[in-house]
Amino acid sequence: MTDTITIKKSFDAHVHFRQGAMLKAVVPLTAAKWSRAIVMPNTEPPIETVETAVTYKKEIFAAVPKGNPFEPLMTLYLTKNLSPAEIEKGMADPPAGGCKIHAVKSYPYGATTNSQWGYRSILEAKDVLKKMEELGMPLLLHGEVHVNKSGEEVDPYEGEQLFIQDVLPRLLDKFPKLKISLEHLSSKIAAEFIERNGKAGQLVATITPHHLLYSREEAAPKPLLRCKPLIKTRADRERIRALVQRGLPFVFAGTDSAPHPESKKFSSPGAYGVFSAPTALELYAQVFDELAALDKLENFLSVNGPRFYGLTGCEETITLEKKDWQIEEPVVTEEGVRVWLLGDRQHGVGNETLRWQIPSA
Ligand code: NCD
Ligand code: ZN
Numbered sequence: 142m143t144d145t146i147t148i149k150k151s152f153d154a155h156v157h158f159r160q161g162a163m164l165k166a167v168v169p170l171t172a173a174k175w176s177r178a179i180v181m182p183n184t185e186p187p188i189e190t191v192e193t194a195v196t197y198k199k200e201i202f203a204a205v206p207k208g209n210p211f212e213p214l215m216t217l218y219l220t221k222n223l224s225p226a227e228i229e230k231g232m233a234d235p236p237a238g239g240c241k242i243h244a245v246k247s248y249p250y251g252a253t254t255n256s257q258w259g260y261r262s263i264l265e266a267k268d269v270l271k272k273m274e275e276l277g278m279p280l281l282l283h284g285e286v287h288v289n290k291s292g293e294e295v296d297p298y299e300g301e302q303l304f305i306q307d308v309l310p311r312l313l314d315k316f317p318k319l320k321i322s323l324e325h326l327s328s329k330i331a332a333e334f335i336e337r338n339g340k341a342g343q344l345v346a347t348i349t350p351h352h353l354l355y356s357r358e359e360a361a362p363k364p365l366l367r368c369k370p371l372i373k374t375r376a377d378r379e380r381i382r383a384l385v386q387r388g389l390p391f392v393f394a395g396t397d398s399a400p401h402p403e404s405k406k407f408s409s410p411g412a413y414g415v416f417s418a419p420t421a422l423e424l425y426a427q428v429f430d431e432l433a434a435l436d437k438l439e440n441f442l443s444v445n446g447p448r449f450y451g452l453t454g455c456e457e458t459i460t461l462e463k464k465d466w467q468i469e470e471p472v473v474t475e476e477g478v479r480v481w482l483l484g485d486r487q488h489g490v491g492n493e494t495l496r497w498q499i500p501s502a
Contacts, residue, residue, distance in 0.1 A: 148439035150176035150457040151422060152446035154347045155281075155324055155395030157181045157414065158201055158213075166474040167400050168204035170418040172211035174499060176455040177447070179281075179395070180213045182246055183255040187218035191230045195238035210457070214450070215240055216281065219247040220258040225272035232276050243450055244279040244322070245269070252287035252300065253369035253413050254399065261288060264311060274319040279450065281322045284309065284331065285370055298357070301328045301370050309334070313344070321345070322449065325397045327352045327370040329380035336384055339391035345449050347395025350424040351415045351483055352381055355490070364411040365481055365488040368399065382428065388437035393445035396421040403471065403479040417483035420468065424484060426461050426497040461497045468495070 156171055156178040158164045171178055180201065182188035188197055194215040201213045217223055217231060223245070231242025247266075248259035260266055263282075273280055285300035286308060295303060305328075312321070323346040326332060335346040351360075352372060360372035372378075384392055398421060399414025406412050417424070422442070429438045447454050467486045471479040484493050 144463045145460055146426065146435055146438065147458050147460045149443040150455045150459045151394065151442035152176060152455070153178035153396050153398070153421070154322070154393055154446040154449075155179055155181065155349075155397045156418065157183065157397070157399040159400060160184055160200065162474040162476045162478065163400055163402075163480070164200060165204045166472055166480070167398070167416075167418055168201055169206050170472065171398065172205045172209045174422050174459065175211065176443075176457060177212045177214055177452070179243060179450070180215055182216045182218040183248060185255060187220055187255065187258050188216070189218050189220045189222050189258070190227060191217075191237045191240060191242060194231075194242060195240040198240050214243040216244045216246050217242055218258060219245050219260065219263070219266055219269065221260070223266075223269055225268050228269060228272045228276060228278055232278055242278070244281045245273060246281040246283070248283045249285055249287045252283060252285050254401075256283070263308065264315065267315070270316050270319060274316045277320060279320040279322060281324050282309075283325075283369070284323045297369070297371050298373065302330045305331050305334050320449070322347060324395060325349050325352065325370060326381065326384075327377065328373050329377045332380045332384040335392065336387070336389070339389060341390040341445070342449060343391075345391040345393065345445070347393060348381060348385055349395065349397045349415070350417055350421045350428070352378065353385065353428045354424060359490045363489065364407050365483070365485060366415060367406075367411045367413055368397070368415045369413045382432060385429070385441060386432045386434045386437065388434065388440060390440070390445050390448070392441065393449070394421075394425055394442050395446075400472075400480045403481060406481065415483050416472070416480050419472065420482055420484040420495060422459075423461065423495050423497045423499065427495065430463070430496065459499060460501070462500050463496060464498050465494050465496060466498050467493065
């Protein structure tokens, strides 16, 4: 039995840092365990220009503990204001304001937290997508259909399936060279699509810990586990587990760590988003251990993500140890706001025990 595992320090391909006191509380938690992270742009207001990304990056850097080499990798939000010229600026070499833009994120209007600035249909953004395809800027997809062609809201459990069947094939057809990442893949149909069509450096998918750990039956009554895309059935979870178990080079970690204050998470309707920065790495190790696939963990956490973004791997390492622990306390911001974590013993499905830990953390 393996009791410790040492891997290259990991790359989080999808994290939400927010702003202000929340940012100050959560950035050090990601920086403690991860080497780099792709930072989501759904702040208020959204990050839709290189200039605002420069300011946002400075705010993040100011929250990284001194001497910690953590690097935030910035993205832009695909809003109606985002122009092809801004894509060019984001890919300039040397980068404008020292801030390269690593990807553009698309949120379907109305589907999730701060998605009110997104397009109803991504295909409307054709000029920007054309420029991204031309220059090699990755597109990160929140791959859900939220409203159908008649303008009616679709069943949120069906949104990803509709996207995979209807929108994604058209997108791939119109922009065959566009680099695409299907973020937080959550369904059997999406896992099958990626397994068949995925290609390193071209069409990839990120996977969260919560979509690997829980099922719809368990998650639906628990505000802590409320997130988009919704956590789906046990069969979906098993298919996603089978996908990561294969160790494919186009599948990798994106925690989607998305902190919300306790007051927003536990009111009705609760905010969408699971906060996992302090526990995600350990929970991924737990799942890979359960799948007898610890030999695939390093590529999933630390190699495949940087490769998609054209970055080299990280030489620093991190060691995980197989040892049980439990979480009972929230993270508290300097304003006294409490944020509960994925893996919490009371607010999850009950008596959660984490099986791996990072001894030095
Ligand atoms: C995210 C958030 O809170 O910003 N929420 C979520 O449920 N995943 C937004 C997102 O990635 O959809
Ligand atoms: Zn997200």
